[in-house]
Amino acid sequence: MTPEELLAALEEARDLPDGAGKIAALERIVRLADATGELRLGVEARIELVEAHQYHTERWRILPLVTWCLDVVDRYPSIFDLEHVELLRWHHKWAVAAVPTTPRIALADGLAALDDLARRYDAAGRSPRVGYQLRCLIADHVGDEAAARRWLAQWRAAARDDTCDCAGCEPVRQAELLAGWGDWAEAIAAVEPVLRGEISCTEQPEAALAAVMLPYLHLGRHAEAAEAHVTAYRRHRFERDRLGVLAQHLRFCALSGHLTRGLDLLDAHLGWLDSPYDEAAAMEFAAAGALVCRLASERGLGGRRPLPPGHGPPPPPRLGGRPPGPTPPPAPPATAARLHTPHT
Numbered sequence: 001m002t003p004e005e006l007l008a009a010l011e012e013a014r015d016l017p018d019g020a021g022k023i024a025a026l027e028r029i030v031r032l033a034d035a036t037g038e039l040r041l042g043v044e045a046r047i048e049l050v051e052a053h054q055y056h057t058e059r060w061r062i063l064p065l066v067t068w069c070l071d072v073v074d075r076y077p078s079i080f081d082l083e084h085v086e087l088l089r090w091h092h093k094w095a096v097a098a099v100p101t102t103p104r105i106a107l108a109d110g111l112a113a114l115d116d117l118a119r120r121y122d123a124a125g126r127s128p129r130v131g132y133q134l135r136c137l138i139a140d141h142v143g144d145e146a147a148a149r150r151w152l153a154q155w156r157a158a159a160r161d162d163t164c165d166c167a168g169c170e171p172v173r174q175a176e177l178l179a180g181w182g183d184w185a186e187a188i189a190a191v192e193p194v195l196r197g198e199i200s201c202t203e204q205p206e207a208a209l210a211a212v213m214l215p216y217l218h219l220g221r222h223a224e225a226a227e228a229h230v231t232a233y234r235r236h237r238f239e240r241d242r243l244g245v246l247a248q249h250l251r252f253c254a255l256s257g258h259l260t261r262g263l264d265l266l267d268a269h270l271g272w273l274d275s276p277y278d279e280a281a282a283m284e285f286a287a288a289g290a291l292v293c294r295l296a297s298e299r300g301l302g303g304r305r306p307l308p309p310g311h312g313p314p315p316p317p318r319l320g321g322r323p324p325g326p327t328p329p330p331a332p333p334a335t336a337a338r339l340h341t342p343h344t
Helices: 003-014 022-033 039-056 059-075 082-097 107-123 131-139 145-157 170-180 185-194 208-216 221-238 240-258 259-274 279-299
Strands: none
Touching: 003 022, 003 039, 003 059, 003 240, 022 039, 022 185, 039 059, 039 082, 059 107, 082 131, 107 131, 131 170, 145 170, 170 185, 170 208, 185 208, 208 221, 208 240, 221 240, 240 259, 240 279, 259 279
16 A cells, blocks of 8 residues: 555544444554554554554553554654654553553563653653652552552642643542542542532543442441442443443442342443453452342342343243343432432
8 A cells, every 4th residue: 555545544544433443444554554664654553543442442452552653753753743742642651551450461561661651751841740640550559558658649749730630530540549448538538629529520520429439338428428329320331431430339239238239230231341441340340240249149139140131041022012122221219318328
């Protein structure tokens, strides 16, 4: 293919919906660009491929793509624009952020990529805040809570700039860390500005509410926990990339004693494990689902067996009318009143 034909193919691939088809088309363009020595097109196709993986699946593939692009831009800076550099700076962050989500990236490789990111950000005069955040998340992932707490303090103290995650999502990630360490009150305090509407983004307030469901529950604030679950699940039940957050909803149902509802959620979303956003989310969802099932069995609900679509016996035939469609996710109650008091 000529460079013009490759560029036209890339423009066409950009317009494809996120998914396996788009990824396959972009991978083909990458191979053709490499075969013809079109470095700029090779970088641009990989940038699109990075975004396709970020918004679909297999984010572990981002790191080698970004590494290749950074190497080429370093060696041939004159053929690239500032836009390429800025995009790759953002994608470099995505690549490192994928490290705790998958076993497919060796820890040593992830830390090397993080060191490279910190060096590049410093050379460009950018805030070290992103690097501190990523070091905090990786330290927590490997079980080094003491180091994670130190990095969290530096993350919070460093100045924000345009390389940082949005002001509404950062507190949610911090609340998730604090909740994981059992710092329930601090977790809630971290997202209170988000919950009050002082800070927002397109993910809020649902992401913040999901982060504080369990802290509310552990502090005996059952009505607020139930309201957070109902409100957040109303959105998250339709978002496949929120499989890890759905694990929090399952844990809420398990720990508050609402086991039938937990089984309903498991029925609705178990099929999402067939194509999870990342391995960590799948693991969290499976673990939370197992907790629901174990507690439900202890409660005498062991006769119910959650099955993903297509894995169970076929439904009985209808005598007339249209065949049944897929079962929709369970709707949240009209109010959280029925969930205010945990079952015992």
